[in-house]
Amino acid sequence: MYLTLSWRNLWRNKKRTLIAAASVFLAVLVAVVMRSMQIGSYAYMISSSVKFYTGYMQVQGNGYWENRSLNNSITLSEKQRAEIAQIPHVTSVVPRLEAFSLVSFGRVTKVAQVTGVDPATENNMTELKKRLVQGRYLTESPGGVLIAQGLADLLHVSVGDSVVLYGQGYHGVIAAAMLPVAGIVKFPIARMNNTMVFLTLTNAQDIYSTDGRITSLAVMLDDVRNQTDVFNALRSLVCDRYTLMTWEEMMPDLVQGIALDNASGLIMLIILYLVIAFGVFGTVMMMTTERAKEFGVLISVGMKRKRLIWVTTLETIFLAFLGAVSGAVVSLAVITYFHYHPIPITGSAASMFELLGVRPIFYFSTDPGLLINQALVVLLITLATALYPLFFIKRLQPVQAMHG
Amino acid sequence: MSLIELHDLCKTYNTAAVPVRAVRNVSLQIEKQEFTAIVGPSGSGKTTLLNLIGGLDKPTGGSIFVEGKDIATLKANDLIDFRLHHIGFVFQAYNLIPVFTAKENVEFIMLLQGVSKAKREQRALELLESVGLGDRVNSFPTQLSGGQQQRVAVARALASRPSFVLADEPTANLDSHTAGALLDMMAQLNREFEMTFIFSTHDPRVIKRAHRVVTLEDGAVKSDIRQNEAAEGTE
Ligand SMILES: Nc1ncnc2c1ncn2[C@@H]1O[C@H](COP(=O)(O)OP(=O)(O)O)[C@@H](O)[C@H]1O
Ligand SMILES: [Mg+2]
Secondary structure, eight states: OHHHHHHHHHTTTHHHHHHHHHHHHHHHHHHHHHHHHHHHHHHHHHHHHIIIIIOSEEEEETTHHHHOOGGGOBOOOHHHHHHHHTSTTEEEEEEEEEEEEEEEETTEEEEEEEEEEOHHHHHHHHOGGGGEEEEOOOOSSSOOEEEEHHHHHHHTOOTTOEEEEEEEOGGGOEEEEEEEEEEEEOOSSHHHHTTEEEEEHHHHHHHTTOTTOBSEEEEEESOGGGHHHHHHHHHHHHTTTEEEEEHHHHOHHHHHHHHHHHHHHHHHHHHHHHHHHHHHHHHHHHHHHTTHHHHHHHHHHTOOHHHHHHHHHHHHHHHHHHHHHHHHHHHHHHHHHHHHSOEEOOTHHHHHHHHTTSOOEEOOOOOHHHHHHHHHHHHHHHHHTTHHHHHHHHHOOHHHHHHO | OOSEEEEEEEEEEEOSSSEEEEEEEEEEEEOTTOEEEEEOSTTSSHHHHHHHHTTSSOOSEEEEEETTEEGGGSOHHHHHHHHHHHEEEEOSSOOSOTTSOHHHHHHHHHHHHTOOHHHHHHHHHHHHHHTTOTTOTTOOGGGSOHHHHHHHHHHHHHHTOOSEEEEESTTTTSOHHHHHHHHHHHHHHHHHSOOEEEEEEOOHHHHTTOSEEEEEETTEEEEEEEOOGGGTTOO
């Protein structure tokens, strides 16, 4: 009967209740969709960025990130590499040997970042093969190099020509080789397009006399959410023999960009919460004050304040759940739809994505935690407005209320 | 021992300007089964007196004994419980819960008392029958006339099996014919259920139906007259 009383009280003023429930509904919907788009886009940007080159984390020699010297290169045995690859959530490990060297063709000489890669694993991670605009992809034999398009233009070199590599190998040994250009690859980022030279890892280890050493092992994960687990597992595997670099450390600009965007998103959320809080509060306040006389009668005839508070709280609970649950259901449908039909990004924002060579889209996260969190926050805000009738009834003087 | 004993009862409101002595030195005894009218012009202290008897207001002097219990000593929550179990209330207006039907309104007071559902329903129907609303049990207050609403309020007041019913100007919002009918019905319940009624009014046509008339003037008892019961019920 108390439930009936609350439920019917709620519908005394249908329009007002519907407006209040609708605002709760909209708050959940807007909050979930907005957060889903933000969190989803961050994950998309992160996964696109790490896939581009760095990986989610890298195992490096101590001091390599600062010095970029082959002298900080490391040896990872087959067994060690296998152990790392077997950490749960690790999808692939990609070894590289990076060395800055001079590249010459004819009378032109340029500085290049020469990178020895395992053709198959590298392609799995970065899809290097897709960047080919001319020639063929790397193979063990015949060897050869892939030259980034910008650098190839600067050198006036094309597929079939041979370039000369000249640099410093491990422990100061002179590294020099003449290698045919197997293919030309195009990068959307100018810095890479003007410097990158790829060759097979074995070939690079030969030329730079590093004898099986690598400068980094990039690690790819199934999901950024598992990063901490993997990092900890990796840390206990390599102890402090090697340095672990995360994508956050290797790409601080990306971290900053996300943090900034996230902060503005949170501010918008807080504004949204406040608007809802005041909207629902107004409704609950009206529902309460207009019934002061009735409350006075009920307390007079023998209804304990506690029971009356329970009835009014139930009204707010009904209102809150009505809005929040319907909001959660509809937003789940909306974000699921957009998860599979992402919104394309146009205009200047799109160029940032194109720079990374990924599809410019707003990616929606369907993380259930996000939905539950936002629905819960809005629910709690709505429920908090039940404090108004609580204090109102506690202070109510029945005689005054009936005659006032 | 009388059902209600008032000893030298006083209530003074300390308003900003001058203290208002709404009830002054009222001493009264009300017996079981009495049908008492508290009369007097507006502002004479009727509501204040009934509120004091009903435990809705605290006296500033004197004492109130209901069934031998000094209700001034009860704590706030115990007082609410006391009202629930010992006093039936009928107010001038806003008596009924608008979202409940007549039957539900009568049932609700018994729900507060913890009466089982089956007993509640049965008693609610019986009481509505005895106030002449047997055919309107499922009507909502807005679907009932003012007189009918007050009848539901009387049925509700009886539902809790109180020691007595307090009705503060129950007829104030009714036309005189309806008011007379309501009073006749209350008088009938007074006889049938041996229920004590104390009601206030300033309507002379209502006054004549009372067995005992206590007249207030400026908060003090001016007269206390027992009338011939034969005067009742003749329109
Ligand atoms: N809460 C209050 N504060 C101050 N004065 C009051 C209050 N309630 C009643 N009074 C005063 O007490 C007197 C008696 O009022 P009341 O008991 O309502 O009379 P009645 O019901 O006979 O019209 C009046 O003068 C009224 O103005
Ligand atoms: Mg009055």
